[in-house]
Amino acid sequence: MIWTIARKEIASNLLSYKFFIVILLTTLLLFTSFFVLYKDYKGRQADYELVRAKPGEPIAVVPPNPLSIFAKGLDEAMTRSFEISPIGIDVRTGQKSGNAVFAFFPAPDFVYVVKIVLSLVALLFGFDQVSRERENGVLRLMLSNAVSRATVLAGKWLGNFLSLAVPFVLVTLIGFALMNLDPGISFGPSGTGRFLLLIAIALVYIGLFLSLGILVSALTRRSASTLVILLLVWSLLVFVLPNLGTLVARQIIDVPSVKALSEKRTQIWTREILLQIVEQRAVNFRGDGAIRKRHLDAINTELNALEADYRTKFDRLVRLSKTINRLSPAAGFVYAATELAGTGIGEESRLKSEVIRHKDAVLLEMDRGVKEHPAFVYRYRTVGRVLAEGGLFDLAWLTIALILFFALGFVAFVRYDVR
């Protein structure tokens, strides 16, 4: 019986203008996103070829991640080149060949389209399932038969989910297949697996919003009220909560600004250079090299401590922001998707740690007089590790929210007055 109702929902959607327009728009958006992000990736790939380290050069730079076409995340920040010198790490800023428009508007990648557009579409599919059918009397006719409300709800959910999921998965897979036609892009088995997992997470996220739509529909008497409430809830979950978390965390944890950090660095430098000059004058510039080295070491030690302190505070800020933001399923989805794609906060943090480790190794070699340095190699975390380090939590949270909304929708529907 569930399948009978699901088939009816699918057929009903296929015959409606709403479905046609929504699917057309979503398809256009997804393909536009793939095209724009593909071009962006190719541009950044060309940049990488220009700035990549020559053999022996103390430069740490990683190529752009092909999965950033779908989940751009922090890939642009991660693919900057880090030049290592005795005075520390210099991040090249002139290497920004990505789409400048993204500085003003978020990259309309797959994750963005799912987070904003498909969540809204899922709500639009769910909002009229109970309240509108009550208004037009079909619900009474349906429930006058020997069919349980659980069956009706499950059939409605399944039918609408499939109506959304099948075209979405098809369009996404076609986009992925088209990317694979470019010999310059290689996802490999790991990338393909990650991409499929990305789709699975997106489906959980879409299912969650569909359940939310049905839940609110089963809590309201009029479909117009359902729609207004859902739009408010959607704005809250997708826009307000993820930003609120970051703002609240900033009030709790005080992290110095990048400008303040930079000024502090300059102060350390100036102080040590002046001390060095004073010392060198005192000994008539004898033993010049030893004095210079001592002060450079002092600078390095102090800058490292400064950097470590900043990173500790920053990591706490990020952790707290993430925790608060996770109240919103949209944030949970973005975290899970970007970490899985290798463009998330965790991956970026790990890359920075690896760069610092590489810098220390290079500086040690410089001290020993070695001129040629090993190339910087960064290996992305495995899927298992990504899942273990928070990905599984986000996925579980999305799944629990989906089940919770569906269960609450069921309770509301069982108690729903169909008159």
Add this chain to the structure above:
Amino acid sequence: MSKQNLILKADDLSKRYEDGVLALDHLNLDVRAGEVYCLLGANGAGKTTTINLFLNFIPPTTGTCYINGVDVTKDPLEAKKYVAFVSENVMLYGNFTARQNLDFFAKLGGKTALTKDAYYQVMRRVSLQEKAFEQRVKTFSKGMRQKLGISIAIIKDAPAILLDEPTSGLDPKAAEEFLEILQELKSEGKAIFMSTHDIFRAKEIGDRIGIMKEGRLVLERTREELQFEDLVKIYIDYMKSEPHMA
């Protein structure tokens, strides 16, 4: 009539809503196989509440409804196997054709192996125009939708049919056609329970007629009894009377 023929039964049925309104007050009635029971009453008299209780859309405050001997509150899904329902304004799925609607509701009613011809046959039986069979229901007039509604009830082939003011808003010809279909169903042995405002049609088709006022069944007459009484006068008198007199 024997007890075995009893298809619908309301036993001391009462319903008090959460706002305190007593919509139904100790109602006792039954409908037998091959009988048409018409329930008359003003708006708010409790006619639709009675139907809602039979369909388990709302729980009774006291009393029990039985459909084909099954307690509706205790086993609603089993009870609903034996009842079909036609509402005042059959809406259905506008994007579906008449046949697709019929197919869906037939399947919900447990008829899973019906052919297109079977659907066409039922729609012909209710005099739905042939060209409308594969037309989208959103283009249908109210009369056509009511015919499709009764087709759904026919195809379910349940022993009881509940109708909530089914002829309300229909033109006289459509209403007459509708009653003819009900007559046929009655002759097939269906127990038909119809709430209506239409005294004349109730008298025309009803084997028994009940008048409800403020949740109470204030009068019940058989067709035979009404041969010697003026139903219109009785009805108007009851509507005018004070509650305690009723």
